[in-house]
Amino acid sequence: MKPDDFDFLAKMLKERSGLVLTPDKSYLLESRLMPVARKRGLKGLEDLVAQLRRRDEALAADVTDAMTTNESFFFRDQKPFDQFRDVVLPNLLRTRATKRSFRIWCAAASSGQEPYSLAMILKEHAARLAGWKVEIVGTDLSREILQKARSGLYSQFEVQRGLPIQLLVKYFQKRDDQWELDPAVRSMVQFKEWNLLQDMKALGTFDVVFCRNVLIYFDQPTKSVVLENMSKQMTDDAVLYLGGAETVLGISERFKPIPSQRGVYAVARPGYNGPSIGAPAA
Known part of the structure; x- marks a missing residue:
């Protein structure tokens, strides 16, 4: 992933959700956002970021959803x-x-x-x-x-x-x-x-x-x-x-x-x- 694309995604996610991503987490972006790109018919993360730069609010919401950790289970830690x-x-x-x-x-x-x-x-x-x-x-x-x-x-x-x-x-x-x-x-x-x-x-x-x-x-x-x-x-x-x-x-x-x-x-x-x-x- 291009550094500029990573910086754009990291800034957007910080503003929208408070999530902090460091460059060593770029693999996490790729693994979670590639399915979002494919669902939208985009070739890859470069195209996804380009679409986000056009202020695609629905896509931004999908990206934020994908990056939000939803790990949970009943009576966790008891x-x-x-x-x-x-x-x-x-x-x-x-x-x-x-x-x-x-x-x-x-x-x-x-x-x-x-x-x-x-x-x-x-x-x-x-x-x-x-x-x-x-x-x-x-x-x-x-x-x-x-x-x-x-x-x-x-x-x-x-x-x-x-x-x-x-x-x-x-x-x-x-x-x-x-x-x-x-x-x-x-x-x-x-x-x-x-x-x-x-x-x-x-x-x-x-x-x-x-x-x-x-x-x-x-x-x-x-x-x-x-x-x-x-x-x-x-x-x-x-x-x-x-x-x-x-x-x-x-x-x-x-x-x-x-x-x-x-x-x-x-x-x-x-x-x-x-x-x-x-x-x-x-």
Whole structure:
């Protein structure tokens, strides 16, 4: 790939998605974008870039989609979901007892496994949540991956990755060579096409935010901006989940780690020491 073409693609992807590509990742561009070029009837990446330079917005969206990592699976890494079930959910039931409502945001929801995992946890606690209004919002940059998420259809391979067999039997039905998630669980999640570089105000305020394995693709200034904007959409005692390889330390002063809860952060507000959550409920 010509250096000028790489620079053009890298700049475009940074502006549209926050994704940072270094020259040693040119192989990634070629492997992911050649199928896009062929689908458009273009000879190769040189023609694809030439078309993008003509401000082909539809092609730019397809290129961004192709370069977005959509790796996801049910109950990924398990511990954050156990922590949500055993610590954060009981805390929400206690602190939101008066208004009986809370909102969860899964940023970069991909094909839906993360928000649906949370929905199944909440479904398992339906008796305790009777009369409550609970919203789960899943957002992603990719329109195509969100269509898959909304369908609730997963392959045998996808349901074998992290999904406990008892939940598979309870909440899924076999449909030919795929598994379909129960419509009652699907209805608990609202999916929206959203770019984390956009103004987040329209999404509303959240009590829990999952933004796992997303920031690793951004450079330091972009991480800082995203975290700052995200903090403004969170209630005073909200919690933020990041991926195991991610941290706010040295990046943002808007969040601080919650003692004894690895990977979980509190919004840092003046005079506020974070939600009073500690060990799992007995």
